[in-house]
Amino acid sequence: xxxEVSSTASGPSSFPGLSKAAWQDVAAEGAxxxxxxxxxxxTAEQLRNLYRLMALSRRVDRQAINLTRQGxxxxxxxxxxxxAAQVGAVFALEADDWLFPTYRETVGTFARGVDIVELLALFxxxxxxxxxxxxxxxxxxxxxxxxxxxxxxxxxxxARIRHDPVVAMTFFGDGAASExxxxxxxxxxxxFGAPVVFVVQNNGYAISVPYRLQTKASSIALRAxxxxxxxxxVDGNDVVSVYGAVRTAVERARRGDGPTLIEAVTYxxxxxxxxxxxxxxxxxxEAASWRGRDPIERFLGALRxxxxxxxxxxxxxxxxxxxxxxxxxxxxxxAPAGDPREMxxxxxxxxxxxxxxxxxxxxxxLTAAQETT
Amino acid sequence: MELTMAGALNxxxxxxxxxxxxxxxxxxxxxxxxxxxxxxxxxxAEMGVDxxxxxxxxxxxxxxxAIGMALYGMRPVVEMQFDGFSYPALDQVISxxxxxxxxxxxxVGLPLVIRIPYGGGIGAVEHHSESPEAYYAHTAxxxxxxxxxxxxxxxxxxxxxxxxxxxxxxxxxRRYWLKEDLDLPVTAPPIGKAVVRREGTAATVIAYGPMVxxxxxxxxxxxxxxxxxxxxxxxxxxxxxxxxxxxxSATKTGRALVVHEAARFAGYGAExxxxxxxxxxxxxxxPVLRVTGWDVPYPSAKIESHFLPDADRILDAVAxxxxx
Numbered sequence: 001x002x003x004e005v006s007s008t009a010s011g012p013s014s015f016p017g018l019s020k021a022a023w024q025d026v027a028a029e030g031a032x033x034x035x036x037x038x039x040x041x042x043t044a045e046q047l048r049n050l051y052r053l054m055a056l057s058r059r060v061d062r063q064a065i066n067l068t069r070q071g072x073x074x075x076x077x078x079x080x081x082x083x084a085a086q087v088g089a090v091f092a093l094e095a096d097d098w099l100f101p102t103y104r105e106t107v108g109t110f111a112r113g114v115d116i117v118e119l120l121a122l123f124x125x126x127x128x129x130x131x132x133x134x135x136x137x138x139x140x141x142x143x144x145x146x147x148x149x150x151x152x153x154x155x156x157x158x159a160r161i162r163h164d165p166v167v168a169m170t171f172f173g174d175g176a177a178s179e180x181x182x183x184x185x186x187x188x189x190x191x192f193g194a195p196v197v198f199v200v201q202n203n204g205y206a207i208s209v210p211y212r213l214q215t216k217a218s219s220i221a222l223r224a225x226x227x228x229x230x231x232x233x234v235d236g237n238d239v240v241s242v243y244g245a246v247r248t249a250v251e252r253a254r255r256g257d258g259p260t261l262i263e264a265v266t267y268x269x270x271x272x273x274x275x276x277x278x279x280x281x282x283x284x285x286e287a288a289s290w291r292g293r294d295p296i297e298r299f300l301g302a303l304r305x306x307x308x309x310x311x312x313x314x315x316x317x318x319x320x321x322x323x324x325x326x327x328x329x330x331x332x333x334x335a336p337a338g339d340p341r342e343m344x345x346x347x348x349x350x351x352x353x354x355x356x357x358x359x360x361x362x363x364x365x366l367t368a369a370q371e372t373t
Numbered sequence: 374m375e376l377t378m379a380g381a382l383n384x385x386x387x388x389x390x391x392x393x394x395x396x397x398x399x400x401x402x403x404x405x406x407x408x409x410x411x412x413x414x415x416x417x418a419e420m421g422v423d424x425x426x427x428x429x430x431x432x433x434x435x436x437x438x439a440i441g442m443a444l445y446g447m448r449p450v451v452e453m454q455f456d457g458f459s460y461p462a463l464d465q466v467i468s469x470x471x472x473x474x475x476x477x478x479x480x481v482g483l484p485l486v487i488r489i490p491y492g493g494g495i496g497a498v499e500h501h502s503e504s505p506e507a508y509y510a511h512t513a514x515x516x517x518x519x520x521x522x523x524x525x526x527x528x529x530x531x532x533x534x535x536x537x538x539x540x541x542x543x544x545x546x547r548r549y550w551l552k553e554d555l556d557l558p559v560t561a562p563p564i565g566k567a568v569v570r571r572e573g574t575a576a577t578v579i580a581y582g583p584m585v586x587x588x589x590x591x592x593x594x595x596x597x598x599x600x601x602x603x604x605x606x607x608x609x610x611x612x613x614x615x616x617x618x619x620x621x622s623a624t625k626t627g628r629a630l631v632v633h634e635a636a637r638f639a640g641y642g643a644e645x646x647x648x649x650x651x652x653x654x655x656x657x658x659x660p661v662l663r664v665t666g667w668d669v670p671y672p673s674a675k676i677e678s679h680f681l682p683d684a685d686r687i688l689d690a691v692a693x694x695x696x697x
Binding site for chain 2: 129140149151153154155158161162168184187342345348349
């Protein structure tokens, strides 16, 4: 903005032109539009599959909590209540796309196809990442918050350079949205037009700290405007809406029109992890009201009403859930710890002299321990 | 032909990019401007904006995206504009760059290079003269390289880009204008090998990066002024360290010191001193000494010469080694 300056100014009040200035105000916050109705293309088969994945996810989550209580997992971060947000989002991906999840997205990652036993290695303590990222096109479950969002952007930038029609999706939460890496990821994705879909699961809490202490803005989706990309806010407990919004963003990214930020508003029905105590920071009433909006029950009601599912189908999902849960029990109870010498094997492509020496020292400790028992 | 270290680094980037189209170079001002030190000069014009490009000012973003690029099969070479601005990326470096191969049980290696101009001596303002090598060398999973000569600048950068593990490439910025007569492509010992730059029998001076020149200057003066033969060993790769070459020299001379610009306390020299003491104790006539910058935040330009180790400070320590 130019400032008019009087050339004959000699005093503050006698030459008012000298004190003139100009600036622009940003319009008041609240640019979120009304919820618009969209038609989402989903076949009956796809609708059933969405339900199946959500129901299996709930089953997997419950089994994981039980396994934690029984000592088979060291800790577990539940996704109960967030199945629509996670399953609906990953359902919009194609086989060649990549997913960059956090520790909160075990069920979304499971729904993406990662073997549940391999997936839970992080929590069972058998290895930090138990699956092969290249096999599933899924990055390791990340715990330093929002850091993986940048990895998604980088992969998408690389795909763009290679002219591959690949989309990267990353999840993070309302807490992680406060991290600097979340901002850097959104900004860089926008600048480079990277084919990324950011799915923020706003579940109301970062462990104990409520949304209103993370941001004064009414919606995380509004941040999209600040970096110049489309932003969407969606009911995260409505799987069809989540899928529709994310699918639209995935298609936009794939055709070269850049990234989208999607805020899925949901609620974490269980504690942050099995080591957390919700009674210290939120009321039972609040959780109860969200239980009334359970995404799986809600979707099932609609499917029944629409005649998309029958009892035989539901029984088959139930049986599949039993099998998955049994597999979790079979392979996560008393899972072997593995060879401790392996910790030296993957630090570099080949073991350095230092690592060889330390491996020998550990070998001596192991041998000595074996001799005393 | 006569080449500066900056020119050699530029040639290394260019030759690597020509040879392998998965090599991409990016960072702040590296594209159109060619970098504030012109290390990427002309690369965008030759290779196009997909291969060499400017980024927003976001160091964590630069390193974080390089991880995703490497995951997809690219070989990103990213620049931290100055040592003091590499710190916002430390979380990505420590939590991800260093750990990805280990975390994924060897399934995902990250072939990426993080170039960092480092060290003082150029009269810069605050945060432009840091020596952060110990932070990186202390982190398992990182390979830390620092050339001390123009030939090594070329050869080690080429080797780092071709390396299958992530490399922190520390460029001694005060030596960017150091000239050598070179015929490219020059070859050199691989990553992980130290080199004896000058042979001697009286004492060993262990140095890397910007201090290689200083150590050689001290050795020349010791020979000219006092007839003392100093052996100068260039570490070249800080991690993994070629301790054998260092120990073999210290064993031969019986006296050793290590020199670096970074502060002494818990510094990189402490590791070298401890290792040489452990392995060559019976051959040493004196304890291994450290010649370093002081344990203070890097001082302002007009007094930095009193912070930086120079030939005099090295020769004082040599005298103490010989008198011990």
